[in-house]
Amino acid sequence: MVDYLGEFNEIVQAQKDRARQQDIDDLNAELGGYDNGRTKRFLSAETRDAIRGEGRKGKGHHQLSTLEMLLLNPEYSRIYVETQNRLQELAQAAETALEKAEQAAARDRAAYEHGLERAYVLDDGRHVFRDERGIVWDEHDHRINDDVAAQIEWKGHELTREEFLELRDPMRASDKTVLDIREYQTEIGDMQNQMKDPDFSADDLMKIQEKLAEPMPEAIQHELPQIAEQPGNTMAVELPKFD
Incomplete structure (x- = not known):
């Protein structure tokens, strides 16, 4: 029997993947300050002027890091903060899980x-x-x-x-x-450090999103609900200031 529903879901997922890749390509084009022939839909005119060095403070594209340019876009800035918060939650859950696992x-x-x-x-x-x-x-x-x-x-x-x-x-x-938790802790730390890199890009952000969607050690998964319910556990992410 032909699995029409499965085929349909695969087609829909492929379309979503292509659309997301097109978004990344278009955003990178806008951040790079070049015209790829498509309508500008991410950065504001003021932001594009800032990248070209025509803004109020005259900080040009060559003076902005890849991460700064990424965070000029409100949508990717939101995803960046959410990802940082998620990594912080995972780090806290992993620390609690490791303590219990070692005992x-x-x-x-x-x-x-x-x-x-x-x-x-x-x-x-x-x-x-x-x-x-x-x-x-x-x-x-x-x-x-x-x-x-x-x-x-x-x-x-x-x-x-x-x-x-x-x-x-x-x-x-x-x-x-214990070993699995420690290895996952290392991966979390690597991702957190990567997100601080001035060369961090939209593609890097999407790769981290994909990594976070992968299965994690059960011991860490078990601690996440308790971590999420703790008041004040959301990390305040300081975004780069464009002086």
């Missing part, structure tokens, strides 16, 4: 290390565990040779393979959560 990881590791105290230890230092089928494994998931396993004198209180996995797997998951 959970510490608890899981302590439980794991405590459990290892019940494990049988071979002469070479490896911890080994017998599963419900009688097969013996070490902590690295390597099966112990049957001849070696047969020489082990079990006391009956040792940690089983199943018990070991119940301790190890949560610890690994906690460690991964």
Whole structure:
């Protein structure tokens, strides 16, 4: 059966993508001060005069950074501020999530290390565990040779393979959560620094918007509603002044 609705949605999305790219191209043309043959629809006449050096203060295009020119446009200025605020929210959520994740990881590791105290230890230092089928494994998931396993004198209180996995797997998951949050924090910081770059462009802004639409670590997503509800959490973004 032909998925007409799916095809229609794909066509609509493609049209939106082309329209957005045309907007970026047109804005860049206006910011660059050149005529691309299309109607000027972003910058005011006064702003275009300022870019050409004909404004009241006579600050020309060559004196304005790419970021300053971007923020001359009210719509992109609004998106810029909203994006900065979103990054600030994400940074706060990530900080809270990391604190909780590190505490959970510490608890899981302590439980794991405590459990290892019940494990049988071979002469070479490896911890080994017998599963419900009688097969013996070490902590690295390597099966112990049957001849070696047969020489082990079990006391009956040792940690089983199943018990070991119940301790190890949560610890690994906690460690991964911490790592994922830290990596996402680095990405947030990189985007925040990029937005302060004088060469930051409309295309860069759209790329950050696309990046922010991608999935984030669940631990950070979980903290966002609480961060958004906190009073006074909106960051005051100081836009460049065109002296």
